[in-house]
Amino acid sequence: MKMNKKRKFPSYTALRNTVFFEITIGISANTVLLMFHILTFLLKHRPKPLDLTIAQLALVHLVMLVTVGFVAADTFGFENWGNDLMCKTVIYANRLTRALSICTTCLLSILQAITLSPRNSCLAKFKHKSSHCYPCGLVFLWIFNMLLNGRFLVSIGATPNVTSHSFVFITESCCQWPISYLFRYIFLSLVNVQDISFIGLMALSSGYMVSLLCRHKRQFQHLHSTSLSPKLSPEERATWTILLFMGFFMLMYFLDCIIFLSSGILLKNDPVRHSVQLLVGSGYATISPFVLMSTEKRMIRC
Template identity: 30%
Template sequence: MGARDLPFGMLFLSQVSIGMLGNFCLLSHYVHLYYTGCKFRPTDLTIRHLTVANCLVILSNGVIQTMAAFGVKDFLSDMGCKLVFYVYRVGRDVSINTTSLLSVSQAITISPNSSRWAELKAKLPRYIGPCNILCWMLNLMVDVMVPLHMYRSRNDKNITKKTDHGSCYSVSKGVVTKSLYAAFVFSRDVCSVGLLLWSSGFMVLTLYRHKQQVQHIRRSNTSSRCSPASRATHSILVLVSTFVSLCTVSTIIHICFTVVETPSWWLVHTSALLTGSFPAVSPYILLSHDSRVPRLCSGFSEERRPCFE
């Protein structure tokens, strides 16, 4: 292990520890809600899928990068490298898609009943499950190309155009093939980010109009608190802002990967850190804005009831 790898190793280790703790707490929160008989929101199912995808990214990418940064390399076979990076890419892409789906579904949830989304709003709880499953199925099929380029790290002088990922490396199959695949991934990510921006703008506009309508009520009642729907919307807006910021920087770095035939170790480690940042931070954003966290339901009832008042 070189001296330059030690800071990255510590960063990767901290990111994995903090990220897994946050996602475990978020999953435990939903398990507690289930056993205390609380009623779930339409977006809760998507958040659970997002949490699972985040855990896959942290475990597949973070753990491998941490061990590689601390000098533990060549512990994976070719099949191990293909499997680990396939799981990583599926988790990453599902995380992107479910974040987009989460933002869109929340925008539909808070839309006025008199709007054109009223009919879709009523059917949202029925559609949200299949949409999440579809995200997993599509990415499981699309990302089958990733293992074809991954191999175990070893000194192979015959391979010049490769990117070292620590324990594994990816081989470039040619500029044309690499550029086409990068263009496809970039287009897919742009569509997801476009949906995020549209739904976020819609939510901001809806909240602003609602605030204007109830402003006179808030003046007369100074103790009124933010509604659960508003808190959930604020949480998703912060989540989306964090995602878009990290995704923009990550996209720029991925473009550099396409342009540069042999990326430097600094570029590879920085890309891996950015990839794990959103899965590590997102559970804390969601927990900090969830009104059900500080005060959970108590007692038992035959019918599920909300955990917020």
């Protein structure tokens, strides 16, 4: 059924304002985090893999939130794109950045595990290799995800002025054209395999870091009185922050999947659910820069 593009949701003013407020806060925070790392790279030394990862995560989340802002504006009837190029660009950029967000968050967890690993561990040999291989890995992830999400450049277009049950509506102005079952199955399989693989790697690296932190605490209590609480080093404080970061990401990711599966992407079903999905889907991108900035002493001093 053709959607009414002029439809607005006056009874959801509070929810609408919350969506735009979250997007504005997230864009501002990620811009500050990205600019800080850019200035650090330009004024000081060659960036480390961990700094590059945080900068890329801020860039990815910045672009993601900008595209979510366009989607929200179209959803609430503030803007009507009305052309294929705009639809393809916004939806493709949104899907690409969401995929890169998972990849970059996983890399952040793995790099922190490598940084925390002791000298006699199997991960210690990657400490020096990571600075040389890491840029190539980033380029590979960008190219792979750009190709994987390239189907949106073909299957997404402006909503036509005809009535059809074969269109899947993404926003008020954009819809997904019918595609073959085989092509859809291959694409969904690749996306699911990628997401499950990166989430599995996050879980493994997080478990490894927890075991290292627990071992350090037991060694400290063995060497000192148990009445003394161990003082965390900067690396350990950063590790606990990354672990909190991973937990929050997984929570928001699974909440987004649950909402998506329960309501689908048919906007006509329930605009409230779609708005809640926008809030949940943007929650990680909005909160993450504040978590990362809270552990950056250079930013706190500034």
